[in-house]
Amino acid sequence: MVYLTRELLFTTSLRDSPLQKSILRPAIRNAVVSVGILFLILKCAAAATPPALEQDDLFAPYAKGVPKVTTVISEETKDGVKVTKLRFSSAEGSKEGDVKDCEIYAIMARPANTAGKKLPGMLVCHGGGGMAGEGGPIAWAKLGYVAIAPDLPGYGANDKMLSISRVIKMQFGADQIIPPKPTPYVCVLFDAVTAGLGAFNLLAQKRLR
Numbered sequence: 001m002v003y004l005t006r007e008l009l010f011t012t013s014l015r016d017s018p019l020q021k022s023i024l025r026p027a028i029r030n031a032v033v034s035v036g037i038l039f040l041i042l043k044c045a046a047a048a049t050p051p052a053l054e055q056d057d058l059f060a061p062y063a064k065g066v067p068k069v070t071t072v073i074s075e076e077t078k079d080g081v082k083v084t085k086l087r088f089s090s091a092e093g094s095k096e097g098d099v100k101d102c103e104i105y106a107i108m109a110r111p112a113n114t115a116g117k118k119l120p121g122m123l124v125c126h127g128g129g130g131m132a133g134e135g136g137p138i139a140w141a142k143l144g145y146v147a148i149a150p151d152l153p154g155y156g157a158n159d160k161m162l163s164i165s166r167v168i169k170m171q172f173g174a175d176q177i178i179p180p181k182p183t184p185y186v187c188v189l190f191d192a193v194t195a196g197l198g199a200f201n202l203l204a205q206k207r208l209r
Contacts, residue, residue, distance in 0.1 A: 058184055059193060062091060066205045067198040070103050073162075077112045081141040083134060084108045090198045092153070092166055093185030095178070104195045105162035106150040108206060109137035121203045124149040125196060131161050146206060150199035153191040167191060 057063075073085040087103040094100055110119065122145045124136040130152045140147035153167040154177070161168055167188055180187040 058190075059197065062194045062197045064201070066201050069202070073105075079142075080112050081109050081138050082112045083138065083141075085134075087162075087164065088150075088198055088202055090191075091194045092191040093183075093187065094166065095186055097183040097185050099185055100166075102166065102191070103164040104150050104153075104198060105132055106148050106199055106202075107132045107134045107137050108146070108148040108203075109134070109141035110146040110206075111141055111144060119144065119146045121145060121206075122147040123196070123200050123203055125152065130154050130192070146203065148199050148203045148206070150195050152195055154189050163195075165191060 067088040067090060069086050069088050071087040073087070075082065075084045077083070085105070085107050087105050090102050090104040091099050092102040122137075122140045124140065124147055126133060126136055126149055132149045132151045134149070137147035137149045151161045151163040151165075153161070153163065153165050170188070177189070178187050180190075184190055
């Protein structure tokens with residue numbers, strides 16, 4: 001386009017000259033062709049759909065859909081931040097190798113008085129024994145985010161979690177990390193991944209409210 005612009009500027013002083021046909025018209029033709037190709041590429045890119053999740057991806061059913069909030073434990077606004085403690089529906093495995101329902105405890109924080117505003121979101125995947133803590137979400141909320149920190153069942157002090165899950169009855173460090181055999185649902189890390197996906201999907205909805 002820079003080249004075309006230079007040619008147009010050059011030929012404006014050569015109106016009705018033989019150079020107009022030899023320089024200006026080919027340049028315009030090439031520009032039109034280039035714009036047409038670019039338009040076609042952009043149109044194809046806009047029409048393209050993201051690839052479907054693999055059929056053998058065991059987390060595919062949990063990567064979409066907003067989980068149900070089963071219980072709102074408390075809501076409090078302090079220092080310009082609204083903090084909501086809740087449980088949402090999720091899925092967990094079992095030693096038998098099947099999938100069961102559970103409820104994951106999470107802490108969500110957002111700037112106060114922002115109802116109806118679309119805000120950026122932050123999923124806080126934390127340490128601290130796998131338990132949801134309010135420090136991270138509150139810190140992000142003070143920066144203008146809607147943030148959520150869920151319990152992440154797995155290797156940690158699960159007996160102190162507020163989730164309703166199989167892991168709260170497991171002995172610390174003993175029977176939490178189980179080899180994923182005969183199915184991946186035996187391992188409690190399956191529970192942590194589904195909890196994280198559910199929290200992410202819940203965050204995507206709540207940050208708009």
